[in-house]
Amino acid sequence: MSLDQTEVIVLGTVSSVVLLFCVLLPCIAALVMLLRRKDRQPPGNRDAGPDWSIPTLDLHTGKRSLFHTWVPSVKIAALLAASFLIVSLRTLPWAFAALLLSALSVQLSGMSWARPLKRLAALTGFLSMLVVILPLTGPVRAGDTVLLLPWLSSWPLSLAGLLLALTIVCKAAAVALLMEPMLATASLARTLQGFADLGLPASLSQMILLCHRYIFVFQEEMQRMERSMRVRGFVARTNVATLRTMASGFGMLFIRSFERTERVYEAMLSRGYQGSFPGEVRQKITSWDLVKGTLFIMIALLLLAGDRLLPLLRF
Structure with a gap:
């Protein structure tokens, strides 16, 4: 970076520590969550390895809230429109408001908040990389501001790059959090029906529904195969024998999955399947549903208008 014709701000020790803490906060939060999750495991299961279980999408369908009583088609349309508007924001304060x-x-x-925080923790690695790389690699133009840390004087930080990285982090986290009320407040069948009402092909919605159902079945099958391998003395190592054993196990899993798929399809045909599933009773779209959708989109539009007309921190 060239520091000619730029404003250089030399941070003190305390300010530098605070800045680094804010930059590394996503990594710290993810590490704390992993440690808490490990401490909550029963003593007998702490050596069993990480939990690769697949989260259920419609885990919170039995509750009552503004989102649970919202017709899925209107809810999906409103939240998706709000997500696109949030992604269009350019400045940090309005992204933080989103x-x-x-x-x-x-x-x-x-x-x-357990599931939303896990969703954010999954984004931590990529977002932390942006927060570290963009301030170091962002181009410095005339009139820009550069931050200098006392112990990293040879690595000036671009303030514009830092603001851009934090804006991206806020927008990504906002959209990730919106996915929880959109997908987890109605049953998967109702959610897919909402997507179908918005134009999603019926064949695609059926594929998603079957995949979500049988991916848990195949997961249990894989766990049974893993237990049987351990009973026979298999211990995973970084050698060719382990790779051969794992390849054979995955091959058997694919074969069993294919055979189970054929049996499931034949059972569906014997029960009268003709290309469509009997759907749930559809909810009627009420004026309150439209009011909620309009209000949510208007709030997102106000954020976008404020971002364009009142840019507080433009980079």
Whole structure:
């Protein structure tokens, strides 16, 4: 980076520590969650390896909230439109306001924060990489501001790059949080029916429904095969024998999956399947559903208008 014709701000020790803490906060939060999750495991299961279980999408369908009583088609359309508007934001304060809006939506949905925080933890690696790389690699133009840390004077940080990275982090976290009220507040069948009402092909919705159902079945099959391999003395190592054994196990799993798929399809045909599933009773779209959808989109539009007309921190 060239520091000619730029404003250089030399941070003190305390300010540098605070800045680094804010940059590394996503990594720290993910590490704390992993440690807490490990401590909550029963003593006998701590050596069993990580839990690769697949989360159930419609885990919080039995509750009552503004999102649970919302017709899925209107809810999906409104939240997707709001997500696209949030992605269009350019400045950090309005992106942070969108993040607060998404957090408020999760809170109003009445669901536990465990799943949303896990979703954010899954994004931590990529987002932390952006927060570290963009301030170091962002181009410095005339009139830009550069931050210098006392112990990293040879690595100036671009303030514009830092603001851009934090804006991306806020927008990504806001959209990720909005996915929870959209997908977890109705049964998967109703959610897919909502997508179908918006134009999703029926064959694709059936594929998603079957995949979500039988991916858990194949997961249990894989766990049974893993237990049987351990009973026979198999211990995973980094050698060719382990790779051969794992390849054979995955091959058997694919064969069993294919055979089970054929049996399931034949059972469906014997029960009168003709290309469509009997759907649930559809909810009628009420004026309150449209009011909620319009209000949510208007709030997102206000954020976008404020971002364009009142840019507080433009990079």
